[in-house]
Amino acid sequence: MLLITGATGHVGRALVDELDGRGAEFRALVRSPRADLPAEQVVGDLGGPLDLRGVDTLFLLVPGTGLEHTANVLAAARHAGVRRISYLSSYAVLGDPVPAMGRWHHERERLIADSGIAATFLRPTGFMTNVFDWLPTIRAGGYVLDPIGPGRAAPIDPADIAAAAAVVLLEDGHEKQAYTLTGPEAFTLAEQVSILGAALGRALDVRAIKTPEEAVRFRYPDGAPPELATAIVEGLQLMRADTVGLRTDALRRLTGRAPRTFESWCAANAAAVSELLK
Numbered sequence: 001m002l003l004i005t006g007a008t009g010h011v012g013r014a015l016v017d018e019l020d021g022r023g024a025e026f027r028a029l030v031r032s033p034r035a036d037l038p039a040e041q042v043v044g045d046l047g048g049p050l051d052l053r054g055v056d057t058l059f060l061l062v063p064g065t066g067l068e069h070t071a072n073v074l075a076a077a078r079h080a081g082v083r084r085i086s087y088l089s090s091y092a093v094l095g096d097p098v099p100a101m102g103r104w105h106h107e108r109e110r111l112i113a114d115s116g117i118a119a120t121f122l123r124p125t126g127f128m129t130n131v132f133d134w135l136p137t138i139r140a141g142g143y144v145l146d147p148i149g150p151g152r153a154a155p156i157d158p159a160d161i162a163a164a165a166a167v168v169l170l171e172d173g174h175e176k177q178a179y180t181l182t183g184p185e186a187f188t189l190a191e192q193v194s195i196l197g198a199a200l201g202r203a204l205d206v207r208a209i210k211t212p213e214e215a216v217r218f219r220y221p222d223g224a225p226p227e228l229a230t231a232i233v234e235g236l237q238l239m240r241a242d243t244v245g246l247r248t249d250a251l252r253r254l255t256g257r258a259p260r261t262f263e264s265w266c267a268a269n270a271a272a273v274s275e276l277l278k
Contacts, residue, residue: 186245
């Protein structure tokens with residue numbers, strides 16, 4: 001049996017839809033039953049007792065920081081005889097040295113690799129759905145805070161990550177592999193805002209971030225724990241310094257198609273964004 005964790009987030013939900021569309025047999029681990037989730041559901045928590053008997057393949061998405069949930073899942077997986085794990089990591093693990101934002105993922109990758117269970121690591125760049133983090137300032141004043149200035153990044157559609165995940169979960173030959181997944185184009189944040197504005201049919205301003213506190217609010221409008229806040233500031237500083245932007249062909253190699261463009265994502269989601277801005 002294939003078990004999906006994180007099934008209610010952007011990537012997890014897209015993976016549920018992808019697997020459902022492929023006619024795959026799978027179950028989704030949820031904290032409480034969800035009527036809007038088209039999957040057989042298993043109630044459980046990554047931080048609590050887990051019964052993984054019957055699970056052959058596991059898609060692991062661990063929210064937040066720390067290693068406790070990962071260690072707990074791995075103990076349950078070894079006990080149940082899980083054969084394969086695909087872990088949603090981050091491209092931030094590629095840094096040298098690894099920045100704080102990537103360190104948690106790097107340490108989780110190490111735990112998984114040392115578990116003895118065959119593993120595949122998916123390392124995406126930032127999600128196109130991070131656009132939804134911009135809505136509070138767009139709604140309040142028609143602007144987006146810019147923490148990276150000349151820095152460029154190639155955001156990826158979570159549905160593309162899900163398509164890649166489905167391949168490594170359902171097909172053989174991906175054990176002990178790591179795939180860095182990116183969008184097809186590297187943009188400054190101002191360029192992304194311009195594309196979103198065109199899709200919405202309105203002009204959006206861009207305002208440079210002036211303080212670390214503003215940088216944290218850019219990602220977490222309601223604030224973040226100190227350790228995470230420090231990691232966010234460091235990560236955004238590194239993004240500002242990268243004026244090229246990492247791009248790979250890993251998604252095409254896995255799925256046989258090009259990743260979705262940011263312009264296409266904005267056009268497809270313009271109505272939903274506009275509704276949320278009301």
